[in-house]
Every structure is written in C-alpha cells, then in structure tokens.
Amino acid sequence: MERNEECFCPACGEVTEHEVIAMGRNPLARCLECGSVHPFEGAREKKVFRVKAIVSVEGISRVCNVEMEEGEICRIGDRFVAECGDEYIGVEVTAIERGESRPHKAISNDITTLWTRKVEEVAVRISLHLGRTTTSLQIVVPGEEPFVVGETYKAGQRRIRVSRIKVRQGTMLRREGAKAKAREIRRIFAYPL
Structure with a gap:
C-alpha cells in the first residue's frame, strides 16, 4: 500500500x-x-473522524458530518465545513452535545452531536512551511472565496504564497493556477514571504 x-x-x-x-x-x-x-521522522498524525452535525438552514435541519481531529477542542462559535451528502456547507457551532450534557466546549472524542447553523464564512486551515518548521494557521473567509496555487494572500499578519491545496474530495492541487473555493478546501500548504 x-x-x-x-x-x-x-x-x-x-x-x-x-x-x-x-x-x-x-x-x-x-x-x-x-x-x-x-x-525521516514519521509525522504523528492525529486521527481524523466524523462527528454528527445537525445543520439548520432557514428553519430546516439536516443531519450532516463534520471532520475533526482526535483531541481537538470545540467551542460554541467555532466554524467548520459540514459535509451534507455531496454538498459542503460552512457552519457555526450553536450547541455541543456530550452524552446528556450541553457544555460550552468539549474535546472532539467526547462529542456526540454538534448543533450548527449555516454561515457564509468558513475556517480554512493552512500549513506554513519554513525549512524544517511547519506552523498551523487558520483564517476565516467567505465560503465562495477562491484560493489559487502560486498566488499570494494575507493570513493574519503574514503574507503567504500557496504551494498546494488539498481539497475535500482527496485531490492535491499542485499546478500553478489551479484553484478551489474556500468551502471545498481541507488544507492549504504555503510558504511565508
């Protein structure tokens, strides 16, 4: 394999x-x-799993899934991309269910259900490479905002150049000029300028 x-x-x-x-x-x-x-030193990748998410869109609720890393802390107000069949929707957490309780924050492994609402903005994860060091960043942008391989962007106080984009369907976009909308992106790989 x-x-x-x-x-x-x-x-x-x-x-x-x-x-x-x-x-x-x-x-x-x-x-x-x-x-x-x-x-090489194998990366100690955290296990990624799906958490059930109830997504409210204009009064209608749908059962979807949100991908979370093992041990990730989730709080009310956090934003994710929910997978609803073939559709990806930017959502904001409005409540967290952990068994019978409804805490304000919880570790992903303990979460039974996330109650969410559709939002226009999504959180995009970025791996910023500088030599042997990789830093994880997260930015909140409109779900329809395109990101293009080879283009430069501002992530917080830093300017970055996108080298690759990992999309939710599993494809890695490497070719200069290849693009994806923020809601379709799993992770952006970039270098600081």
Whole structure:
C-alpha cells in the first residue's frame, strides 16, 4: 500500500511530498521531487473522524458530518465545513452535545452531536512551511472565496504564497493556477514571504 507524507528533504532543502518506503524503527522515504531516499521522522498524525452535525438552514435541519481531529477542542462559535451528502456547507457551532450534557466546549472524542447553523464564512486551515518548521494557521473567509496555487494572500499578519491545496474530495492541487473555493478546501500548504 503506497503512503505519501510531507517531510523535510535534505537534498531539496525544503518540505516536499515523499513516498514512504519503509516504516518501523528506521523509517525511509523517497522524495517525489528529486528522488533521493533518506530517513525521516514519521509525522504523528492525529486521527481524523466524523462527528454528527445537525445543520439548520432557514428553519430546516439536516443531519450532516463534520471532520475533526482526535483531541481537538470545540467551542460554541467555532466554524467548520459540514459535509451534507455531496454538498459542503460552512457552519457555526450553536450547541455541543456530550452524552446528556450541553457544555460550552468539549474535546472532539467526547462529542456526540454538534448543533450548527449555516454561515457564509468558513475556517480554512493552512500549513506554513519554513525549512524544517511547519506552523498551523487558520483564517476565516467567505465560503465562495477562491484560493489559487502560486498566488499570494494575507493570513493574519503574514503574507503567504500557496504551494498546494488539498481539497475535500482527496485531490492535491499542485499546478500553478489551479484553484478551489474556500468551502471545498481541507488544507492549504504555503510558504511565508
């Protein structure tokens, strides 16, 4: 089974996509940019799972799902992208159900249901690469706002250049000029300017 992972390539001098060729005590990866093989530290990826979300849209409620990472803290007012069949909707959390209780915040693993409402803005996650360091950012933008590979944007106080876009259907957009709407994006990979 082929597995790809983002890690630092000593030959390229930057974070690139790698094919994992050996796991275990001494994992090895092959850089998909330059082809060099080197040891790497496997990313300790958090498990991603779906949480049931009730989405209210103009008085009508739908049962949908929200993807959350294991151990992620969710608060009332947080924004997510809910998957409702083939449609993706930007939502804001209005209530959290944890068993019989309705706390103001909870750890994702304990959440039974999220009660949400449709909003026009969504939270977009960004992985900002600088050498061996990767920083996670999040920005809130209109769901219809397009992001384009190769373009520059402002994320908080930083200016970034988008190198890749991971969309919810699982595709990785790499070609310069490729674009996706904010509500369709799972994660943006970028470099600081």
